[in-house]
Amino acid sequence: MTKPLRIGIAGLGTVGASLARLLQTKAGSILHRAGRPIEVVAVSARDRAKDRGFDAGAMEWHDDPVTLAAQADIDGFVELIGGADGPALECVTAALKRGIPVVTANKALLAHHGVDLARLAAANGTEVLYEAAVAGGIPIIKTMRESLSGNDVTRVYGILNGTCNYMLTRMEREGLSFDVCLKDAQDLGYAEADPTFDIGGFDAAHKLAILTSLAFGTEIDSGSIYIEGIERVTSEDIAAAKDLGYTIKLLAVAQLTDTGIEQRVHPALIPAAAAMAQVSGVTNAVAVDTDLLGSIMLAGPGAGGDATASAVLSDIMDLATGVVLPTLGIPVDKLKPYTRARMRAHEGGYYIRLSVHDRVGAIAAIATRMAQNEISLESIVQRRSSGHGDKAIATVILVTHETTESAVRAALLSISEDGHLAGEAQMLRIEQLD
Ligand SMILES: NC(=O)C1=CN([C@@H]2O[C@H](COP(=O)(O)OP(=O)(O)OC[C@H]3O[C@@H](n4cnc5c(N)ncnc54)[C@H](O)[C@@H]3O)[C@@H](O)[C@H]2O)C=CC1
Ligand SMILES: N[C@@H](CC=O)C(=O)O
Ligand code: NA
Numbered sequence: 001m002t003k004p005l006r007i008g009i010a011g012l013g014t015v016g017a018s019l020a021r022l023l024q025t026k027a028g029s030i031l032h033r034a035g036r037p038i039e040v041v042a043v044s045a046r047d048r049a050k051d052r053g054f055d056a057g058a059m060e061w062h063d064d065p066v067t068l069a070a071q072a073d074i075d076g077f078v079e080l081i082g083g084a085d086g087p088a089l090e091c092v093t094a095a096l097k098r099g100i101p102v103v104t105a106n107k108a109l110l111a112h113h114g115v116d117l118a119r120l121a122a123a124n125g126t127e128v129l130y131e132a133a134v135a136g137g138i139p140i141i142k143t144m145r146e147s148l149s150g151n152d153v154t155r156v157y158g159i160l161n162g163t164c165n166y167m168l169t170r171m172e173r174e175g176l177s178f179d180v181c182l183k184d185a186q187d188l189g190y191a192e193a194d195p196t197f198d199i200g201g202f203d204a205a206h207k208l209a210i211l212t213s214l215a216f217g218t219e220i221d222s223g224s225i226y227i228e229g230i231e232r233v234t235s236e237d238i239a240a241a242k243d244l245g246y247t248i249k250l251l252a253v254a255q256l257t258d259t260g261i262e263q264r265v266h267p268a269l270i271p272a273a274a275a276m277a278q279v280s281g282v283t284n285a286v287a288v289d290t291d292l293l294g295s296i297m298l299a300g301p302g303a304g305g306d307a308t309a310s311a312v313l314s315d316i317m318d319l320a321t322g323v324v325l326p327t328l329g330i331p332v333d334k335l336k337p338y339t340r341a342r343m344r345a346h347e348g349g350y351y352i353r354l355s356v357h358d359r360v361g362a363i364a365a366i367a368t369r370m371a372q373n374e375i376s377l378e379s380i381v382q383r384r385s386s387g388h389g390d391k392a393i394a395t396v397i398l399v400t401h402e403t404t405e406s407a408v409r410a411a412l413l414s415i416s417e418d419g420h421l422a423g424e425a426q427m428l429r430i431e432q433l434d
Contacts, residue, residue: 002036005320007103008072010065010091011080012045014189015105015132017052018305019080019312024054030313034320042072044091069094076319077102078312082193084108092117092128099124103315105132105308108197111206111222114213115335118327128327129315134207135160135284137307138300139314144214144288145329151290153215155255157431158286159279160207160265162303163191163198164230164250168267169280172238172247178231190282190303200229201250201265208252212263212338214329215254215288221263221338226346228266237353237426240383240397241269244351247277251431260339262346267428269351274433287433295434344406349378349430351399352408354415355423358385358392362420366396369418373411376401393422399430 009016020040023030031037043056044065062068069077069091077095079102081088088109092102096117104110110117110133121128131141135158144156159165166188167181182199185191190198197203209222230250241248246269254263270277275297279285284302289295301307328335356362363382370377383395400408412425 004037004039005034005076005316006039006041006074007076007078007316007319008042008044008062008068008074009040009078009080010044010068010087011082012043012052013080013082014305015308015312016045016078016080017054018309019078020052020054020056022306022309022313030317034317036320038316038320042068042074044068065091066094069100070098074100076100076316078316079104079106079109080312082106082108084112089113093120096120096124096126096128099126101126101129101319103129103312103319105130105312107133107203107206107210111209111220114210114220114328115332118332121327122332127324129318130210131315132308132311134210135286135298135300136162136302136304137310138284138286138298138302139311140211140286140298141214142314143298144211145325148288148290148293149329151292153288153290155253155289156211156215156286157251157253157255159249159276159284160204160252160286160302161198161201161250162282162284162301163195164204165279165284165302166190166282167199168230168233168238168248168250171235172242175235188282189305199231201227202229204250204252205263205265208254208263208265211252211286212254212261213335216256216261217330217334217336218261218338219335220328221340224263224338224340226264226266226343230267232426233267233428234426236395237351237428240353241351241428242272244269244379244399245272246270246351246430247272248428249276249279253431257341257345259345260341262341262343264343264346268431269428270431270433276433344404344409346405346429347402349400349402349432350408351428351430352397352412353426354396354398354421356394356396356420357422358387358394362394363396365418365420366398366415369411369414370398370400372414373403373407375403375407375411
């Protein structure tokens with residue numbers, strides 16, 4: 001029989017356990033497609049006694065994933081522990097130093113150390129594969145590295161965090177609270193071990209950092225991403241956006257501008273009729289604007305054990321069949337430095353929700369501050385008031401025409417200094433998508 005591909009898996013949580021199960025239950029079709037068996041010969045996890053739904057009897061057990069990566073007799077090393085540093089970085093480094101290819105789903109690791117790991121892989125004649133690291137099961141890494149390699153990209157954007165999209169969808173459709181939705185996302189295996197990474201926008205930023213590099217042939221620079229999470233999005237914003245004809249999504253966007261590449265992650269109002277507005281629940285979507293294709297969009301499950309394991313499995317199949325590509329699409333020494341476009345120069349429309357002391361002239365004063373900063377208003381609506389007399393507070397919602405981030409920030413500062421606000425202003429960007 002053809003020589004099997006021997007792999008070691010470090011981390012047997014949601015994704016690792018799904019992968020190990022699939023490699024056993026789908027062994028027949030994997031052999032048929034890969035032309036050789038794929039055998040898990042070594043594993044590393046924390047709890048040896050736990051039943052994870054697959055037969056680990058013949059697998060070599062390592063308490064330490066670094067020992068597995070450094071010593072086991074394997075052809076490929078699969079890292080499914082997670083985390084930018086610590087054991088994940090150490091075991092991946094150990095495998096690459098031996099010239100053993102690495103498959104990982106770890107976007108935090110790649111966002112922080114991707115270029116160094118690509119360099120280490122190239123120096124040792126091997127590669128890092130990471131289809132699962134961006135948008136879970138959606139084959140976006142293959143699409144960017146292989147299928148779009150002849151295209152010049154002007155923008156890549158999408159819904160890259162399944163947890164946030166699941167939460168926003170349920171908050172909008174079922175009126176459930178933030179905390180209930182988060183707990184359900186955790187129970188379903190969508191959230192990161194520390195869910196702050198999801199709701200704070202950091203996980204989507206890690207994925208965006210990787211996409212930016214592939215899209216523009218630049219070094220990964222996750223530190224330059226403007227990041228806002230969904231923690232401050234309220235049910236009031238979701239309802240107001242709906243009345244205005246929009247849906248709120250956590251968007252990740254990287255686009256070429258006159259001054260560099262803008263990388264940003266934040267909740268955004270997108271037109272309810274746009275294709276991306278239909279992407280609901282744990283589903284992710286990635287759109288790429290290119291010179292040759294115009295715009296393409298891929299959508300599919302962005303998180304969850306089997307969906308993510310599907311992407312990991314596709315990388316392992318590539319190892320079995322011998323497909324080798326530069327880790328970041330082009331040789332690592334040919335990557336351009338990343339040039340950052342400042343967020344203050346961002347141009348677009350804005351949704352602004354203000355809690356205003358309901359006094360004579362307050363709305364006129366707010367409109368004046370907007371005009372002084374050359375912001376043209378599409379609408380200004382007083383939605384409702386609470387309290388009476390001096391204590392009366394009104395909710396005022398403004399929608400601007402296209403303006404700049406710096407103008408909006410300056411106007412909000414003046415409005416706040418004028419003493420009209422009874423609480424912190426909410427400011428969400430509007431993304432005009434087709
Ligand atoms: N869950 C999902 O839907 C997706 C997860 N990912 C990524 O996949 C990776 C794994 O994620 P999950 O399986 O969800 O996480 P998880 O938390 O369910 O699993 C991680 C496993 O690693 C084990 N572990 C931690 N330290 C270890 C050590 N020193 N040695 C051996 N094992 C150790 C933990 O005990 C745990 O079982 C992460 O990088 C995550 O960001 C990527 C896409 C989707
Ligand atoms: N926590 C992540 C998992 C996949 O990357 C998400 O919710 O998208
Ligand atoms: Na993917």
